[in-house]
Amino acid sequence: MIASILPTYNRAPLTFVSGEGSWLTEADGRHFLDLGAGIAVNALGHAHPALVAALTDQAQALWHVSNLYNIPAQQKLADALVDQTFADTVFFTNSGTESCELAVKMARKYWYDKGQPDRTEIITFSGSFHGRSSAGISAAGSEKMTKGFGPLLPGFTHLEFGDHDALQSAVSDKIAAILVEPVQGEGGIRPLPDQCLKGLRDLCDQHGILLIFDEVQCGMGRTGKLFAHEWAGITPDIMMVAKGIGGGFPLGAVLATENAASSMTAGTHGSTYGGNPLACAVGAKVMEIVADDAFLAEVNRKAGHLRQKLEGLVAAHPDVFETVRGSGLMLGLKCKTTNTDVVAAGYAQNILTVPAADNVIRLLPALTITDAEIDEAIKRLDAAATTMTEADA
């Protein structure tokens, strides 16, 4: 008999009942150190007092009115995003996959309105992840995500990650946009080097192509800048955001320049829940805390500390780990043993990590993790790796 919850997830036998900062309490009382942060969602950890206050204050005033009316919290968050980024305008969604939908629609409508209705093709890369809607899986294109779900949305050219020659020869006057994650998350924490991001910007400028960044996972302070592309000193035309921006409350956004957004006039797109008062009250508070130079400097300092410790961990367990990679507090340990076994060994030591493709385990701690918690995490990962080597011996 089918489970009452559609069985699309292989869940770990863990049930968390409360959380505080980087810690989660299991129903049986065990305390877990959380290096997954709800897959890069709980940017400020669990039950951050400022977010709890923002949510409960809004909950007492007003939950929902729809986008038929002005929403002050939405305006506040949009103004903050426009103020702190390349963007001139913002549309709010409830998830990353919805942000992907709008990014694709916006890029195609842009060219339609420019009198090039056949310019619909969007270039994407292997190992990418853009959500689970039909557009999202069509964009990523992997067999794992798309098999059996056809007919897929047409108009995506899938290129091999890092294949510069293929990219050069794919460019034509049919290309509407290039869509890329500055740091691939699900694909196994694969950063695109700054040089490549700059190269993509140049290529798009030469051919008038729109550049879309998917910063759903790598954005909102995760890499030590508010958005990951800032490290490369370039900007996109359109950017997808979600995960960390809501700090645990469902919220996403599409940011765009005035030019890229020029075709999205009244009636062309919408969302009942998108930019809901509760979500935006929390999102505005997340922005206030994260988009702060002192906060981001701390993220970078702690990221350096964690990375250095992880290099030591890899050196101490050469049979379990191969290398550390990533950016800021978006780090991956490429494993030699099966990554899901390493994650499970972590569960036994009361530490949470998240598997990714390419046999990687992801470390995506709350940006508020402390130095002492980082040291404790390394202790627990070391213990987990030790049990794996013993099991092999």
Ligand SMILES: *Cc1c(COP(=O)(O)O)cnc(C)c1O
């Ligand atoms: C998680 C993720 C998405 C999809 O977000 P959902 O909120 O799960 O729809 C899209 N792109 C990237 C890079 C992601 O990490």
